[in-house]
Structures are given as structure tokens and as C-alpha cells.
Amino acid sequence: MHDATASRAAASLRLRPVRPAGWWFDGLLLGLFAVLTAALAAGALLGLDTAVRDWCVTHTTRATYWLARGFNYLGNGGPLTALCLVIAIALSIRRRNIFAVLPVAGAFLLTGIVIMPLKIWTERAAPSYEGPNSVPLFNDTLPADTYSLSYPSGHLVNAVVWYGVLTLLLAPWLPRTVRRWVRIAPPAIVFVTTIYLNFHWLTDSIAGLLLGVFIWRVMERIPWHLPPARD
Numbered sequence: 001m002h003d004a005t006a007s008r009a010a011a012s013l014r015l016r017p018v019r020p021a022g023w024w025f026d027g028l029l030l031g032l033f034a035v036l037t038a039a040l041a042a043g044a045l046l047g048l049d050t051a052v053r054d055w056c057v058t059h060t061t062r063a064t065y066w067l068a069r070g071f072n073y074l075g076n077g078g079p080l081t082a083l084c085l086v087i088a089i090a091l092s093i094r095r096r097n098i099f100a101v102l103p104v105a106g107a108f109l110l111t112g113i114v115i116m117p118l119k120i121w122t123e124r125a126a127p128s129y130e131g132p133n134s135v136p137l138f139n140d141t142l143p144a145d146t147y148s149l150s151y152p153s154g155h156l157v158n159a160v161v162w163y164g165v166l167t168l169l170l171a172p173w174l175p176r177t178v179r180r181w182v183r184i185a186p187p188a189i190v191f192v193t194t195i196y197l198n199f200h201w202l203t204d205s206i207a208g209l210l211l212g213v214f215i216w217r218v219m220e221r222i223p224w225h226l227p228p229a230r231d
Contacts, residue, residue: 016221018217026217026218029210029217032210036207040203046136056195056198064196068192072155072193074186074190075158077162080158080162081107081162084104084166085101085104091169103219103224103226107162114215116149118152119150119154122137124149124204125146126147126150126198127199127200135201152210152211153199153204153205160187161215164183167183168219169226171230172229173230
């Protein structure tokens with residue numbers, strides 16, 4: 001009896017499979033983020049960021065601005081967190097356990113621990129900043145009132161992680177295809193609109209996408225003890 005109980009306990013703590021399988025892909029994501037950060041610090045890709053920003057400025061109309069602005073709210077971390085928390089609390093009350101709240105708490109902690117220190121460390125202005133040296137990383141010459149938390153993009157991290165949590169909570173009711181599109185479509189829309197609106201540089205959004213996928217893969221591995229997903 002003791003052995004059977006121990007086996008069930010060990011099985012409940014076993015990491016869940018992810019795709020692509022293995023930790024090599026996680027290492028690749030972090031490696032690409034490190035290479036991208038080092039390249040930007042060395043002055044590479046800054047011309048590309050500037051060219052993309054300038055193209056967006058010259059190809060923005062009133063209609064396209066407000067259309068992009070509306071779609072960009074898909075990556076707003078506050079409402080996403082609140083939505084997932086409300087769903088998690090409702091599911092926890094219904095199931096009479098706290099398991100549904102745990103992935104929400106985990107996502108909140110992981111995104112905060114990973115993203116904000118990187119933003120503070122890299123000190124990058126947003127593309128909308130019109131002063132000198134707007135594009136480099138580690139720019140300690142920015143005025144005190146300038147937004148200098150552009151790298152990496154929190155919009156992209158939020159979109160990848162929180163829509164993943166949303167599909168995790170609603171997995172018993174959402175078919176596999178719907179879950180896949182919910183995880184892919186909002187980050188893709190946020191990626192485009194965040195750059196188009198000059199909220200972030202192109203490389204900010206690429207960095208946010210890399211870190212968001214990495215954080216989500218960590219989240220996806222954790223056995224949250226939630227009901228099985230609908231096939």
C-alpha cells in the first residue's frame with residue numbers, strides 16, 4: 001500500500017511533456033535571446049530597428065492607427081491577468097480546490113521575475129522617443145522622465161504566457177484546434193501591432209517572443225492537477 005501511494009505521489013509530480021520535447025529547445029530560445037541582446041549591445045541591428053520604425057511612421061493613417069490600437073489591447077497584461085484570475089477563482093470554487101489558481105500565480109511570478117529586471121538592466125527607450133540615442137541598449141544618458149523599459153517587450157511576453165494560461169484553464173471545453181489558435185493568433189497580432197504603433201522596436205518584440213515561449217514551456221511542464229484537455 002505504501003509503495004502504491006508513493007508511486008502515485010511521484011507520478012503526480014512528474015513533469016508534463018511539451019513540444020518540441022526536451023530541454024534543448026528551451027536552451028535554444030535562451031541562447032537566441034542572449035545572442036540578440038549581445039548583438040544590440042554591440043550596435044548591430046540598430047539600423048534595422050530604425051528602418052522599421054521609420055516605415056511604420058510613414059505608413060500610419062488615422063484609421064490604421066486606431067485599428068492597430070484596438071487589436072493591441074490583446075497584449076495588455078492587466079486585463080489578461082484579471083480575466084485568468086476570475087476564471088481560475090470560479091473553477092476553484094466549482095471544484096472545491098485551489099489548483100486552478102496556481103497557474104495564474106505561477107505566470108504572474110515568472111513574468112514579473114524575468115521581465116522587469118531585464119527592462120531595468122537594458123535601459124532602452126521606446127521608438128516614440130524623439131531625443132538622441134533612442135535606439136541603443138544600456139542608454140544611461142536618457143532623461144529621468146523618459147520611458148526606458150522597452151527591451152524586451154512585455155506585450156509579447158504577456159500575450160504568449162497569459163493566452164497559454166487561458167487555454168490551460170479552459171482546456172476541458174476547448175478543442176485542440178481552438179486552443180492552438182488561441183495560443184498563436186493573439187501573440188501574432190500583438191507582435192505586428194506593437195511594432196506598427198511604435199510601442200516597441202522590432203528587436204524588442206522578437207526578444208519578448210523568445211522569452212514568452214520559454215516561460216510558457218516552463219509553465220506547460222508543471223503538473224497543475226487540472227482536468228484533462230479536450231481532444
